[in-house]
């Protein structure tokens with residue numbers, strides 16, 4: 140059963156959010172959390188009609204649920220609990236497992252619909268089937284033209300994902316880190332990991348990406364979502380669909396038996412200015428994790444920050460948003476994004492063998508990653524040990540290269 144209501148497009152608002160994915164809904168929820176009065180001053184325009192799918196593996200670290208709790212949201216949607224992950228690399232295999240769940244795997248059509256329902260319950264207007272076609276500066280406002288009519292807004296938030304029309308209207312390029320991700324839902328196979336483990340494989344050093352197996356539920360049935368993430372980095376990036384097909388064969392599956400779902404992703408780049416006076420970008424419209432393509436917690440974090448930021452800026456009557464990119468870069472999730480953007484070179488460049496060795500030989504590394512994914516505090520001794528090991532092996536790799 141859906142909780143959809145037909146919401147008319149208001150002629151004029153203070154904030155219009157384009158896109159009702161995690162970034163857009165989190166922005167709206169965060170605004171309303173800052174002041175419930177915001178519910179009457181904003182609108183969310185969504186191209187599709189819920190429940191709608193979004194091509195995504197749905198791997199959700201528990202830190203995403205912590206973010207939702209901060210926004211007073213608890214999402215009880217069907218999900219597979221996850222306790223750990225396995226990494227298969229040329230240097231070896233490493234598994235990190237935790238007693239407590241570290242996250243879950245959701246289906247996006249249920250997750251996003253649930254999120255939209257929570258927003259509606261807080262009085263937020265979501266106009267579904269409103270595809271934004273163009274945006275026009277109009278004095279101190281922006282005129283948004285959509286398939287459901289026009290709206291005049293003081294601020295537009297671009298939360299419309301990888302193909303963002305808002306980003307294009309801002310004249311921003313598509314971005315330095317672009318990726319293709321392809322996935323299929325298959326039955327379980329003999330060599331699969333236990334159902335509470337996320338499997339990652341990056342055995343081919345010529346591939347600027349990886350393949351995955353995530354346990355999932357399709358209409359209540361136990362399935363496995365398998366996919367390939369390929370970052371367009373380096374001279375000849377591979378084709379994601381062919382990469383996935385080869386992976387499926389290696390897992391003993393016939394690629395032709397499963398419909399492929401393909402979608403693009405955009406990675407975060409520090410140097411881009413994600414705002415102009417009256418406009419700002421959040422979520423994948425701006426950029427998410429370029430190394431692994433993780434984007435749901437990042438989209439929620441962008442939104443949570445954007446809501447607080449907009450509330451503050453309206454109170455100060457300053458809608459220039461000159462420091463939005465800076466605020467993102469120095470938020471906790473922004474520091475993480477900057478770190479991951481730096482890791483692209485290391486992960487998919489010449490330091491890859493070194494990094495693989497660190498990942499396989501040093502169990503603390505992956506355990507730190509798992510604790511972080513789960514939103515738990517990483518024990519300090521692990522971090523010290525990790526830092527020391529990383530410095531030592533990195534120095535050794537530089538010396539061996541120059542020698």
Ligand SMILES: Cc1cc2nc3c(=O)[nH]c(=O)nc-3n(C[C@H](O)[C@H](O)[C@H](O)COP(=O)(O)OP(=O)(O)OC[C@H]3O[C@@H](n4cnc5c(N)ncnc54)[C@H](O)[C@@H]3O)c2cc1C
Pocket residue numbers: 157158159160161162163184185186187193194195196197198199269270271272298299300301302303304320321322366401402403404421422423424427432433434435436438
């Ligand atoms: C194959 C694949 C697997 C992935 N797996 C994972 C994973 O396991 N875990 C993870 O964390 N991340 C994963 N991601 C990344 C994640 O899906 C995205 O980063 C995340 O959805 C970004 O959220 P968002 O709200 O910014 O954008 P989106 O979720 O893309 O939402 C954008 C919304 O805007 C709407 N919209 C678009 N254009 C318009 C328009 N013109 N007018 C009105 N509305 C519009 C769309 O309909 C959509 O509802 C995966 C991505 C892919 C492609």
